[in-house]
């Protein structure tokens with residue numbers, strides 16, 4: 001039986017903005033393909049064992065939680081995450097988790113929270129929160145560009161270094177820093193983004209990209225069977241429509 | 249002289265609000281803010297004057313969940329105790345609404361006391377004017393995050409309001425770490441809490457308040473009543489659940505709740521049985537009874553008022569349409585929505601279920617919270633609800649939410665307009681079957697307005713005044 005084992009990092013501490021929806025979406029797509037999902041919650045102090053998981057998910061949180069988590073990541077877990085991603089493990093990091101995987105996060109009070117440096121990027125708090133619906137055009141797929149939709153709510157402005165590519169180009173909304181039209185970051189099979197809403201339910205192609213990356217590595221899977229995605233695509237199209245864009 | 253002009257301006261502004269309120273009511277407008285804001289333009293200190301006129305002062309209830317039910321119960325206890333009191337109805341909890349309610353009900357003779365439900369974000373602005381005798385804080389849940397920035401923003405705003413009125417006593421929910429952390433050494437503070445029967449305590453906390461509000465270290469829970477509420481302690485700084493001054497012991501919880509309430513070392517009510525379901529309502533009852541005790545009201549009034557409480561009291565509205573019992577339930581955050589689902593599941597026969605989600609400013613622009621509602625935990629309820637309709641401005645997201653909760657994709661129906669969804673369901677539902685409509689704030693207000701005439705529903709803001717008559 002096909003299996004997807006998801007390491008969910010800091011589910012108690014980083015769980016803002018309906019992150020749970022991302023796990024529900026992955027689980028639903030694996031189950032509908034006859035597979036089984038195991039979610040391994042990893043809290044502070046729990047060891048990360050790359051041999052026991054196929055995919056990593058880390059969600060969003062507030063500044064207070066981030067400080068606490070940064071300390072835990074600095075105790076070796078961060079280094080192991082980087083090694084696993086370099087080895088091809090797929091990873092999805094949203095909002096606060098995305099910021100923590102960069103080089104650093106400078107809070108509004110000037111404090112510099114060190115990140116694990118998995119993504120070549122850094123984040124500095126801005127004065128105004130960037131809030132609202134977002135549409136992004138991404139070239140994550142070999143078949144061509146696709147839209148991603150979500151909701152963003154972040155004070156941080158994230159700047160990408162040469163070691164990462166953006167996840168996509170902002171069509172509507174603010175993205176990484178409200179300046180350069182980039183949104184999110186991608187390195188190997190790791191994706192970081194400000195989009196929640198939740199992100200994966202309304203972006204089934206991104207869910208499948210992550211699942212395929214995990215199963216290609218684990219089972220040599222070449223492609224996934226298509227699913228009945230009527231509600232996923234209806235919600236995706238509605239989000240584009242609200243932003244004045246045509247469905248893709 | 250100056251005093252005389254001030255009194256004249258107050259009298260004029262008050263009459264203006266009363267008149268504008270009557271006009272708005274005649275015109276069928278549900279909005280309750282406008283008359284109050286109009287009056288404030290004539291007398292900028294109108295709220296302060298109205299509150300200052302109350303013979304025995306006022307009590308304010310704030311927090312994320314349960315403030316409407318708690319305030320309504322407290323007002324009912326006050327009326328049972330013989331007070332002629334004013335009470336703002338659901339939704340009128342911003343500055344304009346407070347003024348409209350106080351002015352309108354003052355005209356009807358409610359001049360002794362006021363029970364005011366106040367929005368968390370409005371507490372800081374309203375407290376210096378209201379200067380209540382007591383502030384009750386129920387809980388802090390993640391609610392409308394994009395409106396308040398972050399959870400800590402809401403806590404900070406309530407703390408700011410408390411700091412502004414050093415003579416006001418506090419009644420805090422000891423079981424919520426963020427609420428308990430509002431205690432200050434400069435005044436009288438009382439705590440209330442809930443005690444579960446032994447064996448019911450082995451739950452895990454869910455959601456927001458896992459970190460110590462004092463030092464940021466994770467809290468350890470000895471027991472959990474509901475979400476992140478329970479008996480907690482911080483091993484780093486010693487912050488822990490304060491010993492409660494008032495405690496409700498839950499003897500039975502389900503469709504009906506049985507409680508024993510103790511306060512100040514003696515029995516306040518030996519057995520309170522009331523028709524509001526769920527532990528969250530047990531909290532509301534204990535908060536109201538403890539507030540009445542803090543205010544020095546007689547214990548019998550609390551027992552009587554709690555026993556007479558009905559679901560219509562809180563945020564479910566019932567009426568009959570084309571022979572079908574219809575219920576409207578406000579849903580605005582995961583904990584509240586879970587509570588509604590729990591109630592429906594406990595009742596057994598769900599009938600039709602319509603869920604209407606809007607994302608306007610007052611609902612919160614971010615609908616991510618839908619993914620934290622535990623629809624997955626109620627598979628039988630969802631399987632037996634027929635039909636199952638997703639509605640509102642975010643109908644498509646709601647439909648997807650139901651699909652990922654395991655509802656068969658063919659069974660989910662989409663109708664963006666809640667009234668059309670309801671009429672379509674009523675037209676084809678077998679006789680007598682019930683309809684439940686769960687709606688976010690603006691969807692509820694809109695549907696209520698559109699149904700009010702057809703089914704002779706009272707306007708929201710009329711309810712408090714009517715009961716007072």
Ligand SMILES: [Zn+2]
Pocket residue numbers: 460461462463464465482483484485486487
């Ligand atoms: Zn502490």
